Amino acid sequence: MTTSLNGRRVAILAADGVEQVELVEPRKAVTDAGATAEVVSLESGEIQAMNGDIDKADKFTVDRVVKDVTVDDFDALVLPGGTMNPDNLRADENAVRFVRDFVNSGKPVGVICHGPWTLVEADVVRGRTLTSYPSIRTDIRNAGGTVVDQEVVNDNGLISSRDPGDLPAFCAAIVTEFGK
Numbered sequence: 001m002t003t004s005l006n007g008r009r010v011a012i013l014a015a016d017g018v019e020q021v022e023l024v025e026p027r028k029a030v031t032d033a034g035a036t037a038e039v040v041s042l043e044s045g046e047i048q049a050m051n052g053d054i055d056k057a058d059k060f061t062v063d064r065v066v067k068d069v070t071v072d073d074f075d076a077l078v079l080p081g082g083t084m085n086p087d088n089l090r091a092d093e094n095a096v097r098f099v100r101d102f103v104n105s106g107k108p109v110g111v112i113c114h115g116p117w118t119l120v121e122a123d124v125v126r127g128r129t130l131t132s133y134p135s136i137r138t139d140i141r142n143a144g145g146t147v148v149d150q151e152v153v154n155d156n157g158l159i160s161s162r163d164p165g166d167l168p169a170f171c172a173a174i175v176t177e178f179g180k
Contacts, residue, residue: 004179005035011074011102013040013066013095013118017084020049020057021164022112026078029171030178035076038063042092053083067094071101076178081113081133081163090121100124108157110174112167116140116160129153130160 010030014023027037041047041062049057064073079086079099089095100122103109111119116132117139119125126144130153137147152161152169159177161170 003034004175005030005033008035008075008178009073010035010037010076010078010178011040011064011069011098012037012078012080013089013098014047014060014080015042015085015088015092015095016048017053017082017088018047018049018060018080019053019082019085019113019164020051021167022080022082022115023049023060025167026080026110026112026171026174029175030076030078033175033179035178037078038074040064040066040069040098042066042088042095050082050084066092066098069098071098071105071107074102074107076107076174077102077109078174079109079111079115079118081111081115083114086114086117089118096122103158106157108159108174108177108180110159110170110177112161112170113163116145119143120145128158129155130158131162132160133163 046059103124120143129146
């Protein structure tokens with residue numbers, strides 16, 4: 001166990017439909033490195049995670065509601081995927097504001113799979129290079145971003161990966177970047 005993230009506060013912005021492994025593995029990676037990770041969502045209570053967008057998985061307790069937080073409350077942000085999760089987030093003005101403020105603050109953001117949909121809605125991919133799940137790459141390009149097909153991409157603190165198969169590299173990259 002490393003302590004590279006001691007004292008760091010990490011928000012994991014997620015809603016119903018989050019891909020369970022994309023919430024669990026990054027949370028484990030940052031907490032194992034010493035950070036405090038909080039699930040931030042649209043409403044209090046619990047969110048329903050999914051396996052492969054189809055099968056219900058576990059429920060996760062929401063620590064904070066997005067309308068009640070600001071970028072100043074956290075040192076880093078993780079945006080997990082799952083198809084429904086970012087679709088729910090991008091329809092919520094408070095979630096979009098939080099993501100926009102976070103990216104514009106220059107603090108590090110980790111995003112995986114379908115997670116960039118929220119970045120697109122927040123209009124923060126223009127001029128950035130990232131990767132994602134193949135089906136949303138056109139959305140990223142249409143929003144002014146450059147898409148590459150790589151396991152992990154770090155564009156000035158915006159760390160992105162394609163899918164759950166990339167989680168080992170993604171988790172290592174976010175721990176490194178969040179510790180800077």
